[in-house]
Amino acid sequence: MNKLTIDTDYLLQVLGKLLRTPSPTGFTDNVVRLVTSELAAMGLDAELTRRGAIRAIRRGKDPRGARAIVSHVDTLGAQVKALKENGRLAIVPIGHWSSRFAEGARCTIFSEKGTYRGSILPLKASGHTFNKEIDTQPVSWDNVEVRVDAYAKGLPELHKLGIEIGDIIAIDTETEFLENGYIVSRHLDDKAGVAIMLAAIRALQHEGKETPVDVHFLFTIAEEVGVGASSILLPEVASLVAIDNGTTAPGQNSDEFGVTLAMADQTGPFDYHLCKKLALLCHDNDIRYQKDVFRYYRSDSASALESGADVRTGLITFGVDASHGYERIHLHALRSVAELVTAYVASPVKIERDFDQFSDLSGFTRMPSKKAKQELSIDAELADPDHDLHQGSR
Template structure:
């Protein structure tokens, strides 16, 4: 069913922003480039971006009343890795940034970003990469100690790699392998949470284009350390409600699909605010958008981080359904746009 608000949102704009974000490397702690992309787009919309000492971005949109401030968070940081050591044969041992299973990155192309601005390509492999050489390759455990990166340069030793400027602590980003299909399917790494960020931009674009003022002041928080657990651990003190916009998990006994907006009632940090969650469900029904209410036992969000950081807030969690999270992810354009619809309905609601 079609939401009355959906035709008002600029679907093409949301997809353009999503593509741009997905094409910009941003593992947790290495988000300067993606925040430059964010700043440019925010300023083109006529808003301003404040960068906190931590590197998070905050956009303030004044509201109609002096009611409590509403926070909306989404994270631009993604999974990735760092150089842990350089082996004598010129292979790189890496340490994960964020929580993922090693088998999800085996065979992946990657970029190694040096501290002097150099970028080198590589491929993630196990230390026993060939069935023609190792008899136990199929049963070989994929864990950090058994994984390495082959650099696409003429290197045969640790010294050769160091001459390229590569060193311990350099960031490694995964090839997103982004595909936007005519059917509306979007498959890519890092839809968690760049799909959520794109939905937030869809909200901002609508407010600016329509010249609308939200019912109360909004502070949009774009965090840069969510994948390592503390993205929005500190938020502006005037925020009393926070909606985290993040991906909705799919599988097992969960109800969400890749075309739904997921409304999370509880994750590993505990239940989300009852009244906020109930209001989001009611608005999803009112707007006639596809949604699902689920519980995620292996999940945390920026709202979780804010609560654990001591913020006295009400909090909720929504986002587009994403299949195979922290792996080769897939969602649908409808889920991303409908997430923006639900946000729009919430911020414009007068009650």
């Protein structure tokens, strides 16, 4: 087994720090400073892009054919669209999420003069005033507003407070860490992924684990708006594994326990050979896993490919219930994904041809072409209670 022991106390501690640091897309400087300080404490130097995406390279035996692990520090949020005559704020979402989950949320408005607290409310918020209309008004961002917890009866007071169009609004996480391992919070996508990466790095550093190639640990700042890993990869990187949330919902195979390996998202299938390797590593390292396909989902890997990076991509996820809402995960999944990261970066390189960006057919990969042998009849398969385990969905 190549997997390392994960310090779950540290994982939960750093996740708490991340969740307490507001970081909607476009407002990520503070969380970038937090992540770089954690990396420095573990002996890794970080370099930042102009806008703050983080790259920390852990050196291996060979710089060629480097592996990259990526998660994103930015979260959903909102932005002031207009100052209203009634002293409240019209808003638009940052990232794709429903106003249904915004209704009732507490929030912080960041203005040039300081921060203000507030609540996101439907336009018709009082049953004593609007009676049944509170249940029939449409669900949309045009039907919510921010009530600022400061004296603001109209436009003059809002101007005096210094609140302006374009100001960023961070949504409270309302985090709960339960004794049974469940974690309930907003913004677990993808701060849980960041915590997983930091916990995996901590294990690698503590064990002094040598890797066959350099590992680029990447933390992006604009995944929720589709930018993601579009400008952070170096040419040496041959494979990119994203860490993000899997969607536990009807019709999906994701789970709040173990690793959920994504086989495809809305941009298409992930790399065949990399997915196969990740599944085999789970099997060989006794890491519980399942596979899933996501229809309305994209991650940092999509932006990397769309920007022209010629890398093999994969996506490993922790199952999240009510993604982009009031989310829930379990520590078991976080630990499992972190274990897989350590096993993956320490595993031997099987496709050495990937050390070069261009080459001939020598060493080029092959895919199965022969018809699979049927060791069991269809009736026997259906009668076998462990059939799913034989198929690798464990």
